[in-house]
Amino acid sequence: MKLNKAQRTQVKLRLGLSGASGFGKSYSALLLAFGITNDWSKIAIIDTENSSANLYAHLGGFNVLSLNEPYSPERYIEAIRTCENSQIEVIIIDSITHEWSGKGGCLQIHEKLGGRFQDWAKVSPRHQAFIDAILKSTCHIITTVRKKVDYSMDTDMNGRAKVTKLGMKEITREGFEYELTLNFEIINDKHLVKVSKDRTGLFMDKPEFIIHKGTGAKLIAWCNEGVSLDEAKAEIQEATTIDGLKHIYSKYSSLQKQIHPMLIKRKNELEGISSQVIEKENIINPTKIETNGTSSK
Missing domain, CATH: 3.40.50.300 (P-loop containing nucleotide triphosphate hydrolases)
Structure with a gap:
C-alpha cells in the first residue's frame, strides 16, 4: 500500500x-x-x-x-x-x-x-x-x-x-x-x-x-483537464534509462495502473538494447571482456 x-x-x-x-x-x-x-x-x-x-x-x-x-x-x-x-x-x-x-x-x-x-x-x-x-x-x-x-x-x-x-x-x-x-x-x-x-x-x-x-x-x-495518458505513453517511449522510467512512474501517480505494463515493456527493451551494446563491444574489443570481475590486461 x-x-x-x-x-x-x-x-x-x-x-x-x-x-x-x-x-x-x-x-x-x-x-x-x-x-x-x-x-x-x-x-x-x-x-x-x-x-x-x-x-x-x-x-x-x-x-x-x-x-x-x-x-x-x-x-x-x-x-x-x-x-x-x-x-x-x-x-x-x-x-x-x-x-x-x-x-x-x-x-x-x-x-x-x-x-x-x-x-x-x-x-x-x-x-x-x-x-x-x-x-x-x-x-x-x-x-x-x-x-x-x-x-x-x-x-x-x-x-x-x-x-x-x-x-x-x-x-x-x-x-x-x-x-x-x-x-x-x-x-x-x-x-x-x-x-x-x-x-x-x-x-x-x-x-x-x-x-x-x-x-x-x-x-x-x-x-481534457489534467494529465494525459497519451503524454505519459509518449514519455515512456522516449525514455532512454531505467531511472527515467522510474521518474515517469512517480510523475503520473494517478495513471500508474494503466502505464505499468508499458513501463515494464520499455524497461525490457532498454535492457535488451544494453545487452546488445555490451555483446557488440565484446566482439569488437575482446580484450575488454571481464574475467573474474577484472578486465584483461
Whole structure:
C-alpha cells in the first residue's frame, strides 16, 4: 500500500440519457456526441431501436451498427468492441434497455434458467461484463435508457389496497446511474433536460435546458483537464534509462495502473538494447571482456 497525492487525469465520459419514448433521446445523444468530437465520422451509434438512428442521417455522416435480437450482454459487448476497433471516438448505445428487458436480455435469460433467485448467480456476471465493457472502453460512451411510470401497491388507513404512482423509472438494472459521470433526464417532449447526477459540477443546480452541440463541447473541455495518458505513453517511449522510467512512474501517480505494463515493456527493451551494446563491444574489443570481475590486461 502506498499513499499518493491526488492528481486529476484526463477521462473518458460515461453519459446517460433517460426519458420516455418520443422525448428525443437519440437526437440529443447525437448532438452531444458531435459537440464532443466535432467530427461525425468519429461517432457510432449502436441502434437497437429498429434502425431509428437513420432518421437523423441529415445531421451528418455518423456510423450506425444495427443490433437486433437476441439482446444478450455478449452481443452488446461485441458491438462495443467493433466500434472501438474502428477508431471511433464516441459510442452511443441506443438503448441499453434491451440488454435488460428485451428479447434475449437478462430478464429473459433469468426466466429461461428457471426464474429462481439463485439463477441470478449465472445472469449477474454476464450483465456485469456488459457494464465493465462500458466503464473500461477507450471511447467516450453515451447510453440511452427508456423510462416508464412506476407504481406500487399500498394499503390505505381502512385496510383497502390502493395503487400509488411513484413517478418515472429507468428500464434497466437498478444502480446503473451510479456508474455514470453524468446523467441527463429528458423530462418532456420539448427535449428539456435536468441532471440527476453530475460528477463534473457543470450542470448541477442549473435550470432545465435543451441539449445542443455546445453541451458536448463544454463536457470535452472538462475531460481534457489534467494529465494525459497519451503524454505519459509518449514519455515512456522516449525514455532512454531505467531511472527515467522510474521518474515517469512517480510523475503520473494517478495513471500508474494503466502505464505499468508499458513501463515494464520499455524497461525490457532498454535492457535488451544494453545487452546488445555490451555483446557488440565484446566482439569488437575482446580484450575488454571481464574475467573474474577484472578486465584483461
